């Protein structure tokens with residue numbers, strides 16, 4: 512399969528840090544499902560338990576090819592379920608915690624599920640990790656916790672020492688999760704590592720996020736709703752580069768540390784949109800400027816010097832335009848998947864978010 516590249520196995524010295532049994536939370540979502548597949552391709556000794564509540568953003572079928580793998584087990588459950596989480600953690604030597612409410616626009620509509628999962632759910636897992644005493648806990652975090660940079664800011668990107676200044680309810684709850692992980696390390700000695708990554712792109716992303724939303728709209732002959740002036744900037748990283756970085760931090764990261772992960776690939780939304788339209792051979796007239804997202808962060812950028820210098824990681828799959836074109840092609844080739852995830856419930860969300868007129 513074109514998306515799967517093998518990561519070389521670590522040398523003998525590092526083998527002692529390989530984990531054999533992972534509890535992956537949120538493994539049926541976008542990044543989690545890519546991660547589970549990535550683990551089985553690059554670490555054949557690994558067993559994976561995938562704990563996922565199967566919210567609107569997830570699809571069990573994202574891992575249909577893995578389902579019967581003898582080292583894979585799916586558990587349909589909630590990370591806030593203390594009894595379940597306590598029991599699963601005793602079976603594992605590491606937790607990779609992806610499960611989250613992840614869409615900024617939805618957090619603006621209703622922040623409650625974000626607090627429930629991203630804060631309380633993370634605390635439940637950390638408490639279980641503390642009780643268990645032996646597991647390594649990797650908190651999958653986001654660059655959004657640092658707030659925003661101005662377009663003209665000369666700073667190359669956020670560093671791990673920057674203050675946390677989350678600007679929307681989603682990023683505020685992710686910052687709370689990170690701070691809990693930090694506190695459980697400091698107070699209880701839990702072996703935590705935190706990653707903070709920039710915007711991901713690639714296969715299996717739920718089409719509420721800008722790249723798959725715009726591709727699937729265009730495939731349905733619908734216009735694409737570009738917020739505000741379209742000059743906001745994001746740093747795009749291919750999801751498999753993110754998976755590779757997470758595995759690197761899991762195996763080589765130092766307890767209690769934070770590692771930023773970025774693609775070194777900053778693009779304005781208008782540039783991104785034009786590239787998607789071009790890749791699909793459509794007209795730039797398909798862009799419709801709509802009301803801006805409230806509190807819309809202007810620019811995210813990551814300084815990934817630490818992970819590059821200390822853990823020898825850098826992205827290899829994120830180069831544009833080729834990587835973006837491959838992603839567009841994946842959605843073109845998987846229109847059945849797109850249609851099944853853009854169901855009636857999604858239509859209701861779309862109308863609430865973008866208004867009746869934008870259809």
Ligand code: NAD
Pocket residue numbers: 536537538539540541542543562563564565566567568569570588589590591608609610611612613614628632651652653654685707708709710711712717
């Ligand atoms: P996603 O929304 O696609 O998937 C989230 C998964 O978590 C889903 O499978 C969902 O069912 C599951 N989940 C939600 N609540 C749960 C609960 N209470 N119990 C168990 N499972 C639950 O998200 P994603 O884009 O794959 O993001 C994964 C993680 O990576 C998140 O923590 C997110 O903050 C972080 N992150 C994402 C990006 C990005 O660009 N997508 C970038 C940096 C960091």
Ligand code: DAU
Pocket residue numbers: 613614615616652653654655708709710711719720721722724736737738739743744745780804811
């Ligand atoms: O930076 C990492 C974060 O990236 C992750 O932590 C989040 O989970 C993930 O959702 C993503 O957040 P963003 O808000 O940056 O992603 P989104 O795809 O929603 O939007 C990307 C940019 O595109 C942003 O500037 C808003 C703009 N946009 C988005 C949508 C959905 C539009 O112009 N129109 C849209 O309809």
